[in-house]
Amino acid sequence: MKSGSRAHAGNGALIQRVQRHLRERSRLEQRRNSRRLFHEANRLRRLPLYLFTILDELKAQAQARGINVIDLGMGNPDLPPPRNVVRELVTQVQRSENHRYSRKGGDVERKLNQTIAQWYHRKFTVTLDPTTEVLPLIGSKEGISHLSLAFLNHDDIALVPNPTYPVHFNGVVMAGGVLYSLPIHPETNFLPDLKAIPRSVLKQSKMLFLSYPHNPTTAVADLAFFRQVVAWAKQHRIMVVHDFAYSDFVFDGLRAPSILEIPGAKEVAVEFHTLSKSYSLPGLRLGFAVGNQDVLASLAKTKSYIDFGIFRAVQWAAIEALSGPQEYVREAIALYERRRNVFLAGLKQIGWDLAIPKGTFYVWAKLPLKYSALTSLEFATLLVQEAGVVVAPGSGFGEYGEGCVRFALVEPERRLQQAVKRIAKVLQMGD
Numbered sequence: 001m002k003s004g005s006r007a008h009a010g011n012g013a014l015i016q017r018v019q020r021h022l023r024e025r026s027r028l029e030q031r032r033n034s035r036r037l038f039h040e041a042n043r044l045r046r047l048p049l050y051l052f053t054i055l056d057e058l059k060a061q062a063q064a065r066g067i068n069v070i071d072l073g074m075g076n077p078d079l080p081p082p083r084n085v086v087r088e089l090v091t092q093v094q095r096s097e098n099h100r101y102s103r104k105g106g107d108v109e110r111k112l113n114q115t116i117a118q119w120y121h122r123k124f125t126v127t128l129d130p131t132t133e134v135l136p137l138i139g140s141k142e143g144i145s146h147l148s149l150a151f152l153n154h155d156d157i158a159l160v161p162n163p164t165y166p167v168h169f170n171g172v173v174m175a176g177g178v179l180y181s182l183p184i185h186p187e188t189n190f191l192p193d194l195k196a197i198p199r200s201v202l203k204q205s206k207m208l209f210l211s212y213p214h215n216p217t218t219a220v221a222d223l224a225f226f227r228q229v230v231a232w233a234k235q236h237r238i239m240v241v242h243d244f245a246y247s248d249f250v251f252d253g254l255r256a257p258s259i260l261e262i263p264g265a266k267e268v269a270v271e272f273h274t275l276s277k278s279y280s281l282p283g284l285r286l287g288f289a290v291g292n293q294d295v296l297a298s299l300a301k302t303k304s305y306i307d308f309g310i311f312r313a314v315q316w317a318a319i320e321a322l323s324g325p326q327e328y329v330r331e332a333i334a335l336y337e338r339r340r341n342v343f344l345a346g347l348k349q350i351g352w353d354l355a356i357p358k359g360t361f362y363v364w365a366k367l368p369l370k371y372s373a374l375t376s377l378e379f380a381t382l383l384v385q386e387a388g389v390v391v392a393p394g395s396g397f398g399e400y401g402e403g404c405v406r407f408a409l410v411e412p413e414r415r416l417q418q419a420v421k422r423i424a425k426v427l428q429m430g431d
């Protein structure tokens with residue numbers, strides 16, 4: 001027996017049930033696919049399984065059994081968004097001119113670009129040209145995936161750390177580019193070893209994806225690392241794509257630097273931001289890219305064939321978020337820090353002792369010894385079925401994420417404590 005052999009003998013039946021469930025699910029899926037009249041394009045079939053689909057099913061099954069599920073699976077902020085932003089959105093939705101297509105150079109469009117440039121200067125002392133070095137997006141996920149489409153030919157390599165936020169590699173696969181994984185490990189603070197990339201790979205490489213504070217490992221990078229990256233990228237003429245979704249999410253007095261703080265970084269780098277996390281506005285769909293103007297122009301060109309821009313009322317709301325009072329962000333980060341402390345202390349008490357995350361609102365956890373022979377998907381399935389706690393399996397972030405699960409701290413402290421109690425029961429099963 002591959003899985004479960006190192007797990008406690010008393011859990012054998014339980015583990016076999018979980019494995020049977022997953023096998024049956026994949027058989028059903030294959031049967032459904034083989035019966036389809038219209039087969040999906042190969043590029044879709046090349047994509048790895050989207051694990052949240054499975055977790056959503058498991059969650060629904062647990063809920064149907066009457067379980068009050070604690071969902072720590074997706075990084076979907078639970079805090080109410082800033083009141084001033086919601087107020088602005090409501091006002092702007094009522095103005096009929098905001099329901100027309102958004103046009104480049106319009107009033108709100110110009111103002112949003114200026115606001116982003118000012119926000120950048122305030123936070124990172126980086127100066128941006130609002131017309132050429134700022135590009136608002138329908139969420140950063142949209143922009144990151146379209147960037148691969150804008151730049152990758154079929155023999156172009158994209159260098160992507162593994163594990164990482166799946167859009168970094170899925171965008172490459174969708175665009176038909178060649179994916180080259182850079183394994184990242186705790187021993188090197190989850191930073192990729194750029195010197196280990198073979199020369200032949202470097203020659204064909206066009207893009208490097210980075211993201212610090214890092215989802216899912218919670219690692220944080222410093223300016224010294226970015227300085228090396230920028231020098232390396234210039235030497236090899238490789239574009240650096242820095243996904244800075246968690247720019248505010250650092251704890252214990254740390255600061256997360258922007259890669260654009262490195263002099264000359266704009267020659268090779270673009271940076272992506274989102275309002276989804278810092279302002280708890282994931283439903284608004286507002287992100288932006290800044291940095292190298294040629295790269296942004298090609299991304300804008302790609303988008304012009306695909307979308308019609310951002311709802312104008314949403315753009316007004318984003319201006320309010322970025323230029324209004326910023327206490328909301330500081331309070332939200334302090335709250336996530338408290339959640340982190342409560343959750344980690346709870347897990348430690350039940351014998352699951354983990355490194356304290358310095359950034360993001362995640363906890364990246366090696367599977368407990370007792371269950372270390374399970375795959376991360378099997379362990380996540382076990383937690384939903386037996387504890388009613390949803391977590392993200394590490395394998396969903398790339399094969400080097402196997403052996404870990406990710407908790408998103410998107411439930412209040414009381415629920416996190418409850419989750420710990422339920423997890424404790426799973427850890428004690430069979431004892």
Ligand SMILES: Cc1ncc(COP(=O)(O)O)c(C=O)c1O
Pocket residue numbers: 075138139140141142165211215243245246273274275276282286287
């Ligand atoms: C690293 C990272 N980048 C981007 C995103 C997506 O953000 P958005 O809502 O702007 O598409 C997420 C969401 O979880 C993320 O974790």
